[in-house]
Amino acid sequence: MPLRPSIADKRRAFHRLHETGCFVIPNPWDAGSARYLQGLGYKALATTSSGFAWSHGHPDGGMSRDRVLDHLAEMVEATDVPINADFEHGFAPDAAGLADSVRLAVQTGVAGLSIEDSTGNESQPLFDTDVAVERMRAARKAIDKAGADTMLIGRAECFLVGQPDINQAIARLKAYAEAGADCLYAPGISSVEHISAVVAAVKPKPVNLLIGFNPDLTLPQIAELGVRRVSVGGALARAAWGGLMRAAKLMLEKGSFDGFADAASGGALNKIFRR
Numbered sequence: 001m002p003l004r005p006s007i008a009d010k011r012r013a014f015h016r017l018h019e020t021g022c023f024v025i026p027n028p029w030d031a032g033s034a035r036y037l038q039g040l041g042y043k044a045l046a047t048t049s050s051g052f053a054w055s056h057g058h059p060d061g062g063m064s065r066d067r068v069l070d071h072l073a074e075m076v077e078a079t080d081v082p083i084n085a086d087f088e089h090g091f092a093p094d095a096a097g098l099a100d101s102v103r104l105a106v107q108t109g110v111a112g113l114s115i116e117d118s119t120g121n122e123s124q125p126l127f128d129t130d131v132a133v134e135r136m137r138a139a140r141k142a143i144d145k146a147g148a149d150t151m152l153i154g155r156a157e158c159f160l161v162g163q164p165d166i167n168q169a170i171a172r173l174k175a176y177a178e179a180g181a182d183c184l185y186a187p188g189i190s191s192v193e194h195i196s197a198v199v200a201a202v203k204p205k206p207v208n209l210l211i212g213f214n215p216d217l218t219l220p221q222i223a224e225l226g227v228r229r230v231s232v233g234g235a236l237a238r239a240a241w242g243g244l245m246r247a248a249k250l251m252l253e254k255g256s257f258d259g260f261a262d263a264a265s266g267g268a269l270n271k272i273f274r275r
Contacts, residue, residue, distance in 0.1 A: 014082035014111035022223035031078035046084035051237030065091035072108040082111030095138035102142040112151035125161035140180030154181030159188025199226040
């Protein structure tokens with residue numbers, strides 16, 4: 001039986017993926033979906049806070065730190081590829097608490113983790129820039145103190161919290177890069193102009209692009225813009241939920257079982273998970 005890659009192996013492989021080219025890092029929401037995506041040939045995977053929360057009957061952001069940490073450990077154990085953690089805002093409002101959260105996340109074996117600058121407070125959806133930068137520095141120091149080479153991804157949530165100002169997003173991303181973020185991410189940007197501007201602003205550090213709906217851009221076009229990696233957030237989980245919702249409504253409302261037409265076979269799933 002071949003030896004499984006170590007945590008250090010996975011982290012080194014993750015860094016290499018960010019050095020050249022452009023890769024897709026899809027977002028499974030549980031061990032089964034992670035193992036399936038690994039089996040397809042994806043070289044790295046990222047968790048999704050929304051997909052994980054929905055699978056437990058909670059809204060995005062509704063899971064506790066302990067449950068998220070347990071989930072990260074499960075995802076790392078279930079797979080042989082690097083796992084990037086959607087670690088939300090670090091489960092702490094202050095830098096000291098954030099550093100403790102990051103320390104615990106690193107211990108799960110993740111190869112990367114993202115920290116958002118959103119507060120979860122509708123009246124003030126983003127941390128002030130200086131506070132957000134202090135939090136990013138604290139995350140960087142916590143990783144370094146742990147002696148880990150876990151990648152730190154700095155997220156500017158402007159476009160997702162009703163502040164679609166590309167200049168503000170770029171200013172924040174540049175500050176996070178200077179504070180120690182290894183990869184930069186502004187979820188919600190979609191135009192060629194915005195993507196190109198972000199890539200140019202933080203170069204040579206890599207940029208993550210979120211594709212959650214049908215985009216106008218293909219992966220080769222995205223690569224041409226200089227993006228290093230593409231994630232899909234909760235899109236795969238939403239696709240799965242869409243299939244369940246359609247099938248369930250057809251049974252209830254029309255007495256029809258046509259919703260199973262595109263379902264995977266039990267035999268195929270058993271074969272996948274026997275590997």
